[in-house]
Amino acid sequence: xxxxxxxxxALQAGGDLGTLARxxxxxxxxxxxxxxxxxxxxxxxxxxxxxMTAPREIHWNRLAAEMKANIRLGLAAGECVRPExxxxxxxxxxxxxxxxxALASVLVLLIGGVVLERPAxxxxxxxVEGVEFQTTATGIQVREGGGTxxxxxxxxDFRVQIGGRLRDVPAVTITPGAQGSMGAGYVDSxxxxxxxxxxxxxx
Amino acid sequence: MRIKDRGPLIVLGFLSAASLLAQxxxxxxxxxxxxxxxxxxxxxxxxxxxxxxxxARGAAMVIDLDLLxxxxxxxxxxxxxxxxxxxxQEVTVGGYASVAYPSLHVGPGETxxxxxxxELVRPTQAMSGSLVEVNLDGVLFQxxxxxxxxxxxxRRSMTAREMEAQRDREYFKRILAQAGQEGLKTAMLESLTxxxxxxxxxxxxxxxxxxxxxxxNPAAEHSAEFAxxxxxxxxxxxxxxxxxxxxxxxxxxxxxVRNDSKEIVKWVEIGWxxxxxxxxxxxxxxxxxxxxxxxxxxxxxxxxxxxTALNFSKDxxxxxxxxMTGYVSQVQFADGRMWAPGRADLxxxxxxxxxxxxxxxxxxxxxxxKKGINALVEELKKY
Amino acid sequence: xxxxxxxxxxxxERQNRFVSEHLRGIFVRIYRIVxxxxxxxxxxxxxxxxxLQHQEQLxxxxxxxxxxxRIATNTAIDFLRRNSRATFCExxxxxxxxxxxxxxxxLRSEQREYLEDGLRLLSPRERAALMMRDVEGMPAEEVAxxxxxxxxxxxxxxxxxxxxxxGYVQNRKR
Numbered sequence: 001x002x003x004x005x006x007x008x009x010a011l012q013a014g015g016d017l018g019t020l021a022r023x024x025x026x027x028x029x030x031x032x033x034x035x036x037x038x039x040x041x042x043x044x045x046x047x048x049x050x051x052m053t054a055p056r057e058i059h060w061n062r063l064a065a066e067m068k069a070n071i072r073l074g075l076a077a078g079e080c081v082r083p084e085x086x087x088x089x090x091x092x093x094x095x096x097x098x099x100x101x102a103l104a105s106v107l108v109l110l111i112g113g114v115v116l117e118r119p120a121x122x123x124x125x126x127x128v129e130g131v132e133f134q135t136t137a138t139g140i141q142v143r144e145g146g147g148t149x150x151x152x153x154x155x156x157d158f159r160v161q162i163g164g165r166l167r168d169v170p171a172v173t174i175t176p177g178a179q180g181s182m183g184a185g186y187v188d189s190x191x192x193x194x195x196x197x198x199x200x201x202x203x
Numbered sequence: 204m205r206i207k208d209r210g211p212l213i214v215l216g217f218l219s220a221a222s223l224l225a226q227x228x229x230x231x232x233x234x235x236x237x238x239x240x241x242x243x244x245x246x247x248x249x250x251x252x253x254x255x256x257x258x259a260r261g262a263a264m265v266i267d268l269d270l271l272x273x274x275x276x277x278x279x280x281x282x283x284x285x286x287x288x289x290x291x292q293e294v295t296v297g298g299y300a301s302v303a304y305p306s307l308h309v310g311p312g313e314t315x316x317x318x319x320x321x322e323l324v325r326p327t328q329a330m331s332g333s334l335v336e337v338n339l340d341g342v343l344f345q346x347x348x349x350x351x352x353x354x355x356x357x358r359r360s361m362t363a364r365e366m367e368a369q370r371d372r373e374y375f376k377r378i379l380a381q382a383g384q385e386g387l388k389t390a391m392l393e394s395l396t397x398x399x400x401x402x403x404x405x406x407x408x409x410x411x412x413x414x415x416x417x418x419x420n421p422a423a424e425h426s427a428e429f430a431x432x433x434x435x436x437x438x439x440x441x442x443x444x445x446x447x448x449x450x451x452x453x454x455x456x457x458x459x460v461r462n463d464s465k466e467i468v469k470w471v472e473i474g475w476x477x478x479x480x481x482x483x484x485x486x487x488x489x490x491x492x493x494x495x496x497x498x499x500x501x502x503x504x505x506x507x508x509x510x511t512a513l514n515f516s517k518d519x520x521x522x523x524x525x526x527m528t529g530y531v532s533q534v535q536f537a538d539g540r541m542w543a544p545g546r547a548d549l550x551x552x553x554x555x556x557x558x559x560x561x562x563x564x565x566x567x568x569x570x571x572x573k574k575g576i577n578a579l580v581e582e583l584k585k586y
Numbered sequence: 587x588x589x590x591x592x593x594x595x596x597x598x599e600r601q602n603r604f605v606s607e608h609l610r611g612i613f614v615r616i617y618r619i620v621x622x623x624x625x626x627x628x629x630x631x632x633x634x635x636x637x638l639q640h641q642e643q644l645x646x647x648x649x650x651x652x653x654x655x656r657i658a659t660n661t662a663i664d665f666l667r668r669n670s671r672a673t674f675c676e677x678x679x680x681x682x683x684x685x686x687x688x689x690x691x692x693l694r695s696e697q698r699e700y701l702e703d704g705l706r707l708l709s710p711r712e713r714a715a716l717m718m719r720d721v722e723g724m725p726a727e728e729v730a731x732x733x734x735x736x737x738x739x740x741x742x743x744x745x746x747x748x749x750x751x752x753g754y755v756q757n758r759k760r
Binding site for chain 1: 601602605606609610613623627630631634635638639701703706707708709711712716717719720721726741742744745746748749751752755756
């Protein structure tokens with residue numbers, strides 16, 4: 001007896017199959033206990049999910065007032081207002097006010113690169129340090145002339161329980177190349193295919 | 204299937220809208236061009252391009268690419284690696300990148316999903332042609348033969364990764380054969396623990412500018428010598444090596460190597476480890492042979508030089524470097540064959556805990572983590 | 587004379603009403619995708635600012651709500667794609683409900699952590715699709731519109747998400 005694949009059973013549990021497919025699966029389920037159990041398992045898991053409503057531990061009124069005020073400020077100033085960067089996050093790039101500042105210098109460089117017949121060697125541009133690649137916890141940043149671009153970001157880190165301890169495992173491994181490149185290797189979370197992305201200096 | 208390049212018109216219309224709104228806009232499908240040449244072993248079986256976006260700010264455009272290409276193997280042979288070259292512009296940094304899929308196993312007629320997920324930048328004045336072009340740089344087959352222009356040396360890098368992949372796959376298969384599922388599970392947990400505990404530093408690679416040290420107590424720059432790890436069967440031996448050290452910065456590595464084999468060597472890569480004040484070692488970078496025309500005769504020596512500076516920090520604080528170690532990580536012979544240290548060699552020199560896992564080990568531990576031991580056993584039995 | 591309402595005030599009124607009406611819904615949607623309050627707050631603010639900068643879009647109430655929702659979903663997904671971290675310390679504010687015992691509160695936060703860990707296995711889009719379909723009960727066509735992709739793609743995300751999440755629950759049981 002041929003059984004429907006896992007994806008089909010997962011969709012059946014949520015009523016997400018098209019009419020024809022659903023009828024076919026239902027006919028199979030009528031005579032297959034194993035698949036019925038599978039579908040039941042998926043349904044049980046679906047029922048766990050509504051736990052993910054908004055956390056009850058927040059003071060909603062206070063939060064709402066703060067957000068409304070920030071939105072008002074942001075609209076008035078024509079930029080996105082963010083609270084102080086929290087320790088655990090990378091500096092957001094190209095966001096609101098920071099964008100204007102960061103971009104101004106990238107802009108100079110890029111315009112310079114286009115106006116000249118050929119790009120000036122970077123070291124010759126007055127006041128500009130060399131091009132930099134920087135690893136970060138979430139990927140690779142490039143800094144050129146004071147502006148910063150985020151080029152690559154890796155897959156999400158994950159936690160595993162080993163011997164009773166929770167461990168953080170990086171999902172992306174970054175390999176700097178001393179000739180001026182950086183590579184990020186990870187397993188793509190949607191396709192499951194190992195992927196290695198490399199960025200290079202332009203020459 | 205080709206995506207027609209409606210070039211400049213699309214770009215113009217798109218740009219004025221973009222400048223007005225200054226907000227993320229989906230890329231029109233005509234702005235991404237995918238080039239697979241006649242006779243290519245791969246054909247496009249489908250694409251999803253509507254998830255990509257661009258943000259135009261002033262005279263620059265940041266292209267947030269998120270493409271999914273379904274590529275079909277029409278070559279009649281097993282494909283084990285594919286590398287794509289993704290280009291928006293080649294004038295300034297951040298304009299192009301390579302995306303490689305090593306550890307593939309795509310049989311004749313099969314398709315695989317190739318995702319491209321990167322940001323590229325482009326000056327908006329550079330308006331000729333499509334916004335983004337995806338080109339095929341190389342395809343590696345099961346027998347290690349190769350197809351493609353190889354502008355990014357993808358043949359060499361994919362071959363090296365394929366060797367690593369086979370090495371690690373065989374390793375886990377052996378464990379399954381000798382110690383069964385329980386043994387495999389233990390090995391997987393060890394792999395995940397190693398991945399979790401691997402010492403990591405943040406590295407900044409600077410090229411083309413004066414190296415500015417940001418160490419808390421900048422020491423005078425001094426020339427430091429590399430210590431070397433040697434593998435008994437390595438075709439190339441490191442002879443001597445130096446770099447300039449100052450606080451948390453290491454600059455201008457130069458390493459001399461000797462060809463101890465009987466064949467001509469055309470590429471050498473040195474793995475570079477650094478040691479901090481507590482004696483802890485970290486993988487820093489890889490140093491490739493600088494000279495593209497390198498042809499090292501048996502017994503001959505050559506120098507590997509790089510004019511870059513590496514800057515080390517951890518959690519935002521500089522990490523001062525006390526010592527450096529090098530080892531030969533890859534060798535390529537003139538006929539294209541490659542050598543790399545075996546797993547036992549790496550284990551013996553305590554390198555396994557410092558190096559990132561191979562793509563195949565990453566993939567297998569991913570299967571184990573997400574789908575369990577039975578799925579992993581099935582996966583190992585496939586080939 | 588004093589009966590005339592200045593155009594500026596009218597727009598302000600309309601904007602405030604728009605925000606008040608949709609704030610909670612948008613916040614919850616974003617929170618479900620990104621999984622923590624701090625980021626959800628930032629992204630909610632960003633969403634409204636983006637939306638309110640285009641007055642023309644807001645004229646039709648129904649369309650405006652829909653459009654706002656799409657911006658929120660995509661802003662959250664893009665954020666996740668670009669800013670994934672393994673550990674975010676969620677510092678919960680003091681519980682509003684005093685009728686709950688400390689044990690109950692702990693149990694609930696453990697349960698949430700357990701679910702959150704499972705959801706981390708999903709890609710940003712898989713997570714968004716799962717939240718909209720299985721938590722908000724949105725029909726698949728609507729999810730597809732929110733995420734600007736085809737229904738087939740949505741189905742694929744949902745199937746993968748359910749399979750991964752279920753795999754996680756089973757593995758944790760062992």
